[in-house]
Amino acid sequence: YQYPLMFGLILAFCWCSLVCCSRIYMGMHSILDVIAGFLYAILILVVFHPVVDLIDNFNLTYKYAPLIIISLHLALGIFSFTLDTWSTSRGDTAQILGCGAGVACGSHINYMMGLKLDPPPDTLPLSLSSLTVTVFGKAILRLLIGVIVLLLTKVAMKKATIPLACKIFRIPHDDVRKARQRMEVELPYRYITYGMVGFSLMFIVPSLFHFIGLS
Numbered sequence: 001y002q003y004p005l006m007f008g009l010i011l012a013f014c015w016c017s018l019v020c021c022s023r024i025y026m027g028m029h030s031i032l033d034v035i036a037g038f039l040y041a042i043l044i045l046v047v048f049h050p051v052v053d054l055i056d057n058f059n060l061t062y063k064y065a066p067l068i069i070i071s072l073h074l075a076l077g078i079f080s081f082t083l084d085t086w087s088t089s090r091g092d093t094a095q096i097l098g099c100g101a102g103v104a105c106g107s108h109i110n111y112m113m114g115l116k117l118d119p120p121p122d123t124l125p126l127s128l129s130s131l132t133v134t135v136f137g138k139a140i141l142r143l144l145i146g147v148i149v150l151l152l153t154k155v156a157m158k159k160a161t162i163p164l165a166c167k168i169f170r171i172p173h174d175d176v177r178k179a180r181q182r183m184e185v186e187l188p189y190r191y192i193t194y195g196m197v198g199f200s201l202m203f204i205v206p207s208l209f210h211f212i213g214l215s
Helices: 005-025 031-061 065-079 088-113 134-168 176-179 184-213
Strands: none
Touching: 005 031, 031 088, 065 088, 065 134, 065 184, 088 184, 134 176, 134 184, 176 184
């Protein structure tokens, strides 16, 4: 979409500041952690930005891309954690990896089924439409329905994955909170649950909008 450059810069700066300050306020990271993370994000951007289109094209068009994506994210989750004590960072990382894998797989399915194609290059950049009562109401309705579907997906997968992981690895699940702190339970629960949330976000919810005429 075509929008003023200064507006985009201000929005990006505010969002970045809120994320960084919230990490410090909640005691999750120190100021040095935030600075290092910010610089690391810039490094990732410099390295990956030139090949983003190549990676995106591979993800959308290659037949076995979902298997590679899921396997890679699982490997990152499994081999990244050798913690002596439980930490929220392990679950957060598995949650991010699962959500990323779900979004990528949902995008692949959309492309393969021809449900969500990119606009032709000659139509870009798109112009923002005028805000009317109808457009605003439709946006709010889409938001409410989407959030409800994602919450239901999260609750259903959480109810299914935790007892299943406990049963497979023979871990008592009388105390769910304690069971969730075990890596054998936490990683499958987080990865599968938020993988389905990401998949629903990219495929199930847009398909529902198309079905009910809210696309």
